[in-house]
Amino acid sequence: MAGTAEIFKAQGQSCNAKGIAAAIAALTAAFGNRVVISLAVREQHGNTLTWVPNQPPDAVVYPQNTGDVQTIVRICADNRVPVIPFGVGTSLEGHINAPLGGVSIDFRDMNKVLAVHAEDLDCVVEPGITRKALNEHLRDQGLFFPIDPGADASLGGMAATRCSGTNAVRYGTMKDNVLALKVVMADGELMTTSRRAKKSSAGYDLTRLMVGSEGTLGVITELTLKLSGIPEAIASGVCPFPSVDAACKATILTIQSGIPVARIELLDALQIRAVNAYSKLSLPEVPTLFVEFHGSDAGVAEQSQRFGEIVADLGGGPFDWATKPEDRSRLWQARHDGYWAARHLRPGAQAFATDVCVPISRLAECVTASQRAAAELHLIAPILGHVGDGNFHLSLLVDMADAGEVERAGILMERVVELALSMDGTCTGEHGVGQGKMKYLKAEHGAPALAAMAAIKRALDPQNIMNPGKIVALN
């Protein structure tokens, strides 16, 4: 392990080389070849789809059950070694990196559905299952788990980052769809956060405290999730608008009118150009809303019609909607491929996705100011947004060989966050803090909130071994 320790020292990071060696020896005694220390595997576990540099852990362990996770955490606690939970590695802000080294817990083998309670509309799963695998499992029972971040993320990771995505405007985020968690705490004890009852007032909301805590307070080993019935009918459509402002106004009026839209996604003109090229579509290259309605046959027809009326009043349209599954799938596949489409706008460039969220009344202003900032900085940055929630993403396409451009990309990311914060918004609507957004938390929340977060972190993880260096900086 000396090699790794040297790398850390070269990066100016503290490293508990002795503790790490002892932990790996104890882990190997307990788990044999389910402990992996090859560089390739370690690097794969310290890599994210982001600008944060690769920081590999010292070892990767593959537990098979909650008891294994308790053993791993106890070994790490005894040796003051960091513990970093790993789902499938789709996080965007350096959540799974190991800036202080340590042990990555890979939930690859803990991916089972443990129970489905159809009458209660809930299920119990292990953290390694991905959302597509879960929905595959549920389909026969007419049920689905509605949170859809685009990527086929693991449910443990989705809970840990409080993720959301396209369906959140109707179905909420992970905070609204996790009923209870089992969490291995920093001392190896197993905590159950709640029961399976749909609501409770019995003490502090530990479920919501763990959702979004990014592994910094404990390791999730089991999730009880709320499910929804697969809607009887689904209608989808695409609608062009003369401006971002008109598209955002249509979104506001749709929600104010109580139309229970299931998805309402904004793609700016540049993103539409990318989607047309990548997905072989021929949409007009103007700001466009992709919408979807869920309900009864009569219900989705009524919703679609009322949406069409709002659109027409704002000079948008024509609004065409379809209920055929194949038409819908093609459309939403194109939307989900938005990130890859954006990358194809500029082959060879690196794509950095950033994410902010503002009150919806400020959304058009925030999007257009972000577009202006990108233009001023000579950057290519198509925009995609979950506009029903006031949430949008920029995909910055950067030539990494051009140092000036890399610097300007950093400036743009900061400027977009500053814009969002100036509008009573947040530096991240759904990607999470990781390492990437720690620097904005004080401006967003203020010193007392940050002090409360640090106090909670210290109280639950006194040795600072649970995914250290993420969310809260401890001194």
Place this chain on the structure above:
Amino acid sequence: MAGTAEIFKAQGQSCNAKGIAAAIAALTAAFGNRVVISLAVREQHGNTLTWVPNQPPDAVVYPQNTGDVQTIVRICADNRVPVIPFGVGTSLEGHINAPLGGVSIDFRDMNKVLAVHAEDLDCVVEPGITRKALNEHLRDQGLFFPIDPGADASLGGMAATRCSGTNAVRYGTMKDNVLALKVVMADGELMTTSRRAKKSSAGYDLTRLMVGSEGTLGVITELTLKLSGIPEAIASGVCPFPSVDAACKATILTIQSGIPVARIELLDALQIRAVNAYSKLSLPEVPTLFVEFHGSDAGVAEQSQRFGEIVADLGGGPFDWATKPEDRSRLWQARHDGYWAARHLRPGAQAFATDVCVPISRLAECVTASQRAAAELHLIAPILGHVGDGNFHLSLLVDMADAGEVERAGILMERVVELALSMDGTCTGEHGVGQGKMKYLKAEHGAPALAAMAAIKRALDPQNIMNPGKIVALN
């Protein structure tokens, strides 16, 4: 203040008489006649609609703004004196009592709507405003705040107890409808938990940690709340069933079918008898569902029709529904008067409301077992339930002069909680813990969760001055 100190000593409680005297002197210097120490006022602030005995605070203070609250908390912190937030005193589990004495902060004068953001469907309010006053304020804008616990509670108290009520099956609980809070912490610092963006992944969910913390982690001085549009159409109805089981099955099927029912309330046969007598109705004295549907004209008609079909399949009905406001109001007034109607079943008796919540698949079993337990113990205890959430209440009508009956009432309350816990339920769906339900938390959550709650309490309130003696017992 010697009088109060003596009372506390007589009750075997510790009391910081010197600190209390010093705090009252400092508060009086700062707030003059907004500090009240008369016994009548103090007793009114140590009284709840429950069996927990009156435990008055040493003084009551009426702040006018957040700065006043910070001053009060700082004075109390300097003197290690408990701080107990007080809304309108409708809590049911001894939340506002002062078992260790201290200062009650009465939010009577902090009852303003500070802002309404109609486009964002949110508003900012002070904690003393009641839900009816808020909805009165919002009505002209076509908006409403959906959480309805029956009592005209204050919004601060509703957030502090994580309350819910009849509309929760569709609109969620307070945890789902609070966007952000301002909270005065134990050191007097003002914490803002979140921004006005509809969602965020920026760090620990301090909003949800504070919602349901019952004043034990801080004092809420401002709330940003999600609003809903007043539905275009509302349909209500009443439906008799041959059994509790059939009524619960109808509820399960309604929700599984995706009918977005806004309220679905079970009244057992005894509760219907009480309602008939109190509200001059002539409903058949059998288990009955009160339902309400929100939507467009066509939407509520479709929902009502589909509900009627489910009911008929289960041998229930006839299901009559009405959309006229006067008919609806009469019906729901009768439902809301359920508690008072229950009391009138046995004039002179004391009524104790208790509250549990179970997975909906176990609800019929839990309700009928509770009815059986009441009968075995020769107690009169009509049942009312927010059955869409698996939540129900017993109103125990007890002759306080009969010591044996009082004891049996205590046994019944424990037995109902045990039943709920044995079915993966919670000891309280919406009333909160207060003093009354502390003893059940370990059985419900287990030692690691209780240890986490205590660690958080100690981290954020090291002197244990924030509403001490509620939720978490510290040693």
